[in-house]
Amino acid sequence: MLKIDCPWCGSRNEDEFSNGGESHLVRPEPPSSVTEDEWANYLFYPTNTKGPFKETWFHKYGCRQWFNVTRNTATHEILNVYRIGENPPEENS
């Protein structure tokens, strides 16, 4: 069971949250000039990092806010938590 430190509610159990996948994804723009390669990369090619990985979580059974988490995918250790719109803090892993 992960303990996730919601920036609004504090530390809660994993089953209150749902995972939203990779964060800081930028949709390629404008649509008229996006190539098939760029579009496929955006839709289907996740950064499947082994190690510290930036992802979004949603506090589904809580404040219902989205936020960012850096989590080590090899150990499940949560390295830091920060709000949407913020830059990731210095990683001290």
Add this chain to the structure above:
Amino acid sequence: MERYSAFGLVKHALTGHKKWPEVWRSPEPKPEYDVIIVGGGGHGLATAYNLAKNYKGKRVAILEKNWIGSGNTGRNTTIVRSDYYYKPSAEFFKYSLSLYGKLSKELNYNVMFSKRGSLTLSHSRDDFDFQRRLVNAMQLNGIDIRHIGLAEIKKICPILNFSKDARYPIYGAMWEPGAGTVRHDAVVWGYARAADALGVDIIQNCEVTGINKDLQTGAVTGLETSRGKINAKTIGLAVAGHSTELAAMAGFRLPIRSMALQAFVSEPVKPVLNTVISSRAISSYASQSDRGGLVMGGGVDPYNSYAQKGNTPVLEEVLSGLIELVPSFSRVRLLRQWAGIVDYTYDSSPIIGPSPVPGLFLNCGWGGGGFKAIPAGGEAFAHLLATGQVPPLVEAFSLSRFKDARLVDEAAGAGIAH
């Protein structure tokens, strides 16, 4: 290779079973091979066996960073079935299941295929209608599967909770009589023994640390490993959850997410379940092993993971669903829990084909369904590695489908939960 037979058993009994030969060699890696397969799981071993058998004269090696079968092939729940929705998947998995039926004879090794059937339950009117649609499509694709009602389900599996006020009332089921279970370790050992006998070098505890390419052409020239440099102009990757890492060594990305898929086994009990039961609505399934343990599983842990350990919310979801379905299981104690790192593509269909790097080929993206694909996957991948041509059976499963928008969307089609 000494063939296994009843006569051999008697012969070795006379010498106190002390003279059985080793089942496969443990050779030192040679400096060069014609074909190297990375990954000593079911797909890697089946590929090597088919290469050695069908395309004679090639020097073939398998490199495995741990022990053969120590990844997902030794961690899955041993179920083989072919209930897929789209034509390319249905044809592939139907063929794979048919090869499993002949595998013990083919390898001279008992893989303990138990054709016990697979029962997939529906719990609501919508679920029931969806299954009817699936079954119709599967029948058109030639899969031996039927949509059955309560009376027949009761006959097949009387221990289910049939009460009208059950938390998950049973409406109907898809019944695939030709599905079943296969002893997973036996598949590994059987293929390894047969491949070794045909001259394949199975090199264990040999981790790939780099992929070398020709600076001019960009084609692969060999591998850096924990046991030195090994050259080959044809390399196949069959490393499931670690495919992304190997692709990064060769300088490209893959449309894959690595996630943990859990399984659980109970203490051994007397025979109580003679089929495979599953329910997509509650994301649980179970069968009983020959030893008596209930082997259970469900959906994948819903976030990226390379940790080979599962987390408790999915464990609770799977087991709480299952004891609603079979109330008598509530008194059985859990013995072990584990997880394997599976490689999911967006459409839950595999990738078998060339990679962006010349000479480097891919066999990955099986998600939670790679075990049932081993015999056909190995045959197709061997054809690809030997000839460079994609066999028609797996043409639909190319890497390029993600750029050409030709997805084989089993994630939506078959409604697979894992």
